Amino acid sequence: MYQYTAFDRQFIRHRAAQHRDQLERNLAGTLSDDEFRPLRLQNGWYVQRYAPMLRVAVPYGELSSAQLRVLATIAREYDQPKKEVFDKAIGTQATWGTTHLPVGHGHFSTRQNIQFNWIPLAKSADVMDLLATVNMHGIQTSGNCIRNITSDELAGIAPDEIADPRPFAEILRQWSTLHPEFAFLPRKFKIAITGATEDRAATAWHDVGLQLIRNADSELGFKVLVGGGMGRTPMIASTMRTFLPWNQIMNYLEAVVRVYNRWGRRDNLYKARIKILIKAEGQRYIDEVEAEYQQIITVDGAPHTIPQAELDRVSASFIPPALAEYAPVASKKIANSVAANRQTDYQRWLKQNVAAHQNPALRAVTLSFKRLGHAPGDADADQLDTAADLADEFSAGEARVTHDQNLLLPWVRATDLPALWVAASHAGLARSNVRLLTDMIACPGGDFCALANARSIPIAAAITERYQDMDELHDLGEIDLHISGCINSCGHHHSGHIGVLGVDKDGKEWYQVSLGGSDGSRLSGAPVPGKVVGPAFDAGEVPGVIEAVLDTFRRHRNGRETLIDTLKRVGFEAFKTAANSARLSDRLDNLHLLPKANGYARDAQEA
Ligand code: HEM
Numbered sequence: 001m002y003q004y005t006a007f008d009r010q011f012i013r014h015r016a017a018q019h020r021d022q023l024e025r026n027l028a029g030t031l032s033d034d035e036f037r038p039l040r041l042q043n044g045w046y047v048q049r050y051a052p053m054l055r056v057a058v059p060y061g062e063l064s065s066a067q068l069r070v071l072a073t074i075a076r077e078y079d080q081p082k083k084e085v086f087d088k089a090i091g092t093q094a095t096w097g098t099t100h101l102p103v104g105h106g107h108f109s110t111r112q113n114i115q116f117n118w119i120p121l122a123k124s125a126d127v128m129d130l131l132a133t134v135n136m137h138g139i140q141t142s143g144n145c146i147r148n149i150t151s152d153e154l155a156g157i158a159p160d161e162i163a164d165p166r167p168f169a170e171i172l173r174q175w176s177t178l179h180p181e182f183a184f185l186p187r188k189f190k191i192a193i194t195g196a197t198e199d200r201a202a203t204a205w206h207d208v209g210l211q212l213i214r215n216a217d218s219e220l221g222f223k224v225l226v227g228g229g230m231g232r233t234p235m236i237a238s239t240m241r242t243f244l245p246w247n248q249i250m251n252y253l254e255a256v257v258r259v260y261n262r263w264g265r266r267d268n269l270y271k272a273r274i275k276i277l278i279k280a281e282g283q284r285y286i287d288e289v290e291a292e293y294q295q296i297i298t299v300d301g302a303p304h305t306i307p308q309a310e311l312d313r314v315s316a317s318f319i320p321p322a323l324a325e326y327a328p329v330a331s332k333k334i335a336n337s338v339a340a341n342r343q344t345d346y347q348r349w350l351k352q353n354v355a356a357h358q359n360p361a362l363r364a365v366t367l368s369f370k371r372l373g374h375a376p377g378d379a380d381a382d383q384l385d386t387a388a389d390l391a392d393e394f395s396a397g398e399a400r401v402t403h404d405q406n407l408l409l410p411w412v413r414a415t416d417l418p419a420l421w422v423a424a425s426h427a428g429l430a431r432s433n434v435r436l437l438t439d440m441i442a443c444p445g446g447d448f449c450a451l452a453n454a455r456s457i458p459i460a461a462a463i464t465e466r467y468q469d470m471d472e473l474h475d476l477g478e479i480d481l482h483i484s485g486c487i488n489s490c491g492h493h494h495s496g497h498i499g500v501l502g503v504d505k506d507g508k509e510w511y512q513v514s515l516g517g518s519d520g521s522r523l524s525g526a527p528v529p530g531k532v533v534g535p536a537f538d539a540g541e542v543p544g545v546i547e548a549v550l551d552t553f554r555r556h557r558n559g560r561e562t563l564i565d566t567l568k569r570v571g572f573e574a575f576k577t578a579a580n581s582a583r584l585s586d587r588l589d590n591l592h593l594l595p596k597a598n599g600y601a602r603d604a605q606e607a
Pocket residue numbers: 048053107108109110111115187188205206228229230231273442443444445448449450451488489490491492603604605606607
């Protein structure tokens with residue numbers, strides 16, 4: 001894991017102290033709410049539908065067990081609303097049926113961050129101090145700046161890796177943090193980076209996607225994609241460079257972001273992302289970036305060229321842990337065998353949740369945070385503590401947040417798999433559903449988010465409840481189901497094999513369903529947005545629509561073919577017809593009516 005330097009530590013502590021001072025002045029009435037707002041947002045403190053939301057940055061998804069324990073403490077002691085705040089929220093919920101407002105939780109996001117939904121603002125400084133004890137913070141998790149840089153959850157351990165992307169992600173983190181020129185971009189800016197042949201980081205869906213590759217001379221460099229994004233105009237990023245030498249990446253990104261900063265549409269929030277600029281300007285933008293890049297490397301003297309010594313220094317932080325650091329379980333008196341009557345479950349877990357590793361003696365194991373009774377990606381305090389214990393026991397003290405909102409243990413001995421399965425099962429984290437239907441992505445939706453048109457969590461819950469039979473789930477095979485509560489697309493509905501999008505109609509919750517989207521992974525094929533099957537469905541109809549789509553899949557499926565492959569082979573029409581014929585059949589009546597958001601939308605826009 002990356003070892004933060006004394007500089008990092010001092011910087012984060014200083015930020016926490018600065019926030020405390022701002023909060024105290026705000027509470028004393030000498031710093032107005034309007035003055036405080038942009039300052040707190042710069043540290044990840046938003047105000048949402050009912051309460052403040054904190055977004056904590058997890059650079060490229062890496063979490064130590066010590067960090068997980070601090071996150072558990074925050075969930076347990078601080079993610080607790082005042083009674084009147086919660087009563088008010090529940091009061092609104094009571095008018096819509098089932099309550100889905102978990103407290104005491106962290107929520108893993110698709111961009112490898114973690115969010116908390118209930119921390120009272122008055123306690124925010126204490127939380128920042130706690131985070132700082134383990135080098136964590138919320139800097140640049142909000143606002144129109146370069147956000148947390150995400151990566152492949154298997155970075156540094158994937159057998160299909162060309163080069164480890166983490167040292168580059170870390171160098172780019174340092175470059176982009178408080179970069180004075182890029183603090184007020186036209187809109188948020190998201191970078192993802194992968195070093196493997198399979199794209200597990202959805203790079204083509206980002207403002208900038210970086211793919212480490214080798215050229216014909218075996219030199220290392222980047223394929224640079226620019227202008228991907230979701231929202232109301234889903235766009236796949238364009239290739240701006242097929243090969244850029246690795247040491248030029250910062251010089252080149254300076255040019256990419258500088259021209260965007262200069263030309264981006266600040267006059268229109270909906271046209272401000274770089275994807276719109278590239279759509280509008282095309283070759284003119286590309287030429288301007290090239291001219292700017294030439295200026296930077298010739299006239300300016302290529303000031304951001306990465307020296308080999310610097311790459312070596314940063315890379316040294318990512319040296320794999322020595323196996324001796326975590327003794328095999330055999331020496332710790334933990335049972336390391338699976339009972340005969342649990343073998344089916346265990347074998348399924350090996351198949352879905354365990355991935356190969358560069359070191360043949362090791363495996364990468366995903367702990368599933370997709371289970372009945374919890375929103376996708378939600379972890380309560382005990383589960384965060386348990387994940388920390390499992391990381392210590394089995395994975396050299398390291399875990400990673402995955403793009404699919406789970407946690408991955410990257411350094412597990414193959415010989416320890418039975419013991420890990422037993423321990424994770426006890427904690428409810430060994431469900432063998434990774435990449436299956438119930439391993440869905442969902443945003444917080446209307447339960448928490450002030451921009452929502454509809455709730456995501458009850459839809460996720462209804463589908464999870466319907467597909468509890470593990471035989472059926474495994475038989476259906478690998479499926480990406482992605483749910484967003486509005487067109488901002490935080491739940492990546494565009495890239496789901498099945499996408500569900502909350503839309504606003506008559507003040508009620510409605511959902512558009514799309515099919516055939518891809519995030520660019522090996523399972524899904526070339527990245528592409530899904531196609532909408534028709535007019536929106538009422539909330540209660542959605543589970544039936546999913547069922548109709550899956551029944552159609554079963555009817556047309558060849559052998560063990562996946563849903564996405566059957567869809568591509570058979571075509572969209574058969575599935576579209578099936579989805580629409582499920583209207584008004586089999587509806588669930590407890591999902592209805594989302595009250596309109598309550599005036600905090602200004603903060604939400606910054607998210
Ligand atoms: C309740 C808190 C949240 C709010 C208010 C919020 C708000 C937003 C907004 C306004 C955008 C669109 C920005 C634009 O296109 O210019 C956005 C994009 C995005 N959000 Fe969220 N978000 C929230 C939580 C989350 C969570 C929990 C996740 C992950 C599960 C997430 C992941 C994303 C991603 C990946 C995008 C980029 C989509 C794209 O490519 O355009 N957000 N969010």
